[in-house]
Amino acid sequence: MSDTAINPDPRDAQLGRSRVVDNPELEAFYGELGQHNAAAFWKRANAIEPWEPESRYSPTVWRYDEMRDLCLRAIDLVRPEDAGRRVVVLLNDSEAGRANSAVCGWLFSGLQAMKAGEITPAHNHTASAQRFIMEGAGAYTVVDGHEIELGGNDYVLTPNGCWHDHGVSVSGKTCIWQDGLDIPLMNSLETNFYAVYPEPTQTRAFPANDLPLSYGSVAMKPEGIPAWDKPYSPVMVYRWEATRDALWNLAKVSDGSPFDGHIMRYSNPLTGGWALQTMGAHMQMLKPGLHTKAHRHTGNVVYNVAEGEGYSVIGGKRIDWKQHDIFCVPAWMWHEHVNTGSGEAFLFSFNDFPVMEALGVKIEQALDTNSGHQPAAL
Numbered sequence: 001m002s003d004t005a006i007n008p009d010p011r012d013a014q015l016g017r018s019r020v021v022d023n024p025e026l027e028a029f030y031g032e033l034g035q036h037n038a039a040a041f042w043k044r045a046n047a048i049e050p051w052e053p054e055s056r057y058s059p060t061v062w063r064y065d066e067m068r069d070l071c072l073r074a075i076d077l078v079r080p081e082d083a084g085r086r087v088v089v090l091l092n093d094s095e096a097g098r099a100n101s102a103v104c105g106w107l108f109s110g111l112q113a114m115k116a117g118e119i120t121p122a123h124n125h126t127a128s129a130q131r132f133i134m135e136g137a138g139a140y141t142v143v144d145g146h147e148i149e150l151g152g153n154d155y156v157l158t159p160n161g162c163w164h165d166h167g168v169s170v171s172g173k174t175c176i177w178q179d180g181l182d183i184p185l186m187n188s189l190e191t192n193f194y195a196v197y198p199e200p201t202q203t204r205a206f207p208a209n210d211l212p213l214s215y216g217s218v219a220m221k222p223e224g225i226p227a228w229d230k231p232y233s234p235v236m237v238y239r240w241e242a243t244r245d246a247l248w249n250l251a252k253v254s255d256g257s258p259f260d261g262h263i264m265r266y267s268n269p270l271t272g273g274w275a276l277q278t279m280g281a282h283m284q285m286l287k288p289g290l291h292t293k294a295h296r297h298t299g300n301v302v303y304n305v306a307e308g309e310g311y312s313v314i315g316g317k318r319i320d321w322k323q324h325d326i327f328c329v330p331a332w333m334w335h336e337h338v339n340t341g342s343g344e345a346f347l348f349s350f351n352d353f354p355v356m357e358a359l360g361v362k363i364e365q366a367l368d369t370n371s372g373h374q375p376a377a378l
């Protein structure tokens with residue numbers, strides 16, 4: 001919220017905004033209201049009803065070469081059996097980020113590191129989770145008895161309430177992946193439950209990879225098996241190779257979005273909607289030399305550079321990035337992306353757009369270069 005006492009907004013002088021001039025009689029009245037757990041609305045109206053969203057979060061970047069070292073140190077310092085989950089939490093560089101354990105807005109994120117032969121004990125929570133695999137080999141997760149193998153740049157779901165445990169096979173290599181959850185949202189809604197499974201790991205109840213193999217084709221819907229009746233995507237894992245091919249194919253026939261280059265959502269193939277109910281995710285491809293137009297929208301976005309190098313300008317701040325750097329775009333901040341590399345750049349991202357859409361408050365605006373809004377000094 002802007003401090004109207006320090007920076008009065010000239011728009012607040014107009015009819016329709018709070019513009020009461022205080023006097024001793026009013027001050028006494030405010031004191032009296034305070035003794036009754038009450039307050040004068042006009043004293044706070046302009047602050048709690050800003051002209052437009054004012055994010056409490058900052059554009060923040062986490063460099064993978066720094067974060068990777070910290071994740072590897074955590075492996076030596078704590079066992080996953082004791083930590084529950086050995087995760088380095090990404091905290092937004094803001095008071096709100098540190099207070100809410102938020103990477104940005106309603107979103108939580110962390111880097112989870114596991115070495116060969118380790119497991120994360122089975123549990124579930126109301127918060128939905130998703131994972132983006134950054135490095136390693138032999139990682140797997142088990143979601144409600146379905147085992148799913150995980151490879152680099154794969155996008156994986158753990159829908160809310162599902163039992164899940166993770167591990168890296170004995171013959172695998174140390175794995176690091178990014179977790180994305182809606183923990184700040186669940187805590188704000190006061191709906192966050194957590195439970196521990198009676199055994200360290202779940203019994204596999206289905207053939208390995210049965211869900212992605214059954215539902216992983218957008219064009220072919222399986223028949224002759226029990227109908228999927230859950231409110232989230234049955235695919236569970238979206239493979240990197242298929243994701244990249246889908247973007248390459250799209251680029252053969254489309255110029256893509258002026259704001260995002262070629263961009264595709266990880267969707268529930270049965271509905272075309274988001275894969276999870278509270279969080280969405282995209283992969284986008286920026287062709288060499290592409291400099292997107294600036295836009296802004298409600299909702300928060302956390303990016304992970306799947307491949308390539310470039311920079312983004314977010315709320316006037318330039319953030320240079322390369323593979324597996326992570327950065328965020330807070331709500332209603334102007335942003336644009338630039339690919340400075342010689343090949344395509346791929347940006348994975350996850351967001352809280354499904355919440356914004358469900359509440360009817362997903363609002364987007366393109367930069368009007370004639371309006372006086374300028375995204376940044378480059």
Ligand SMILES: [Fe+2]
Pocket residue numbers: 123124125129164
């Ligand atoms: Fe979990």
Ligand SMILES: [Fe+2]
Pocket residue numbers: 259295296297335
């Ligand atoms: Fe955007």
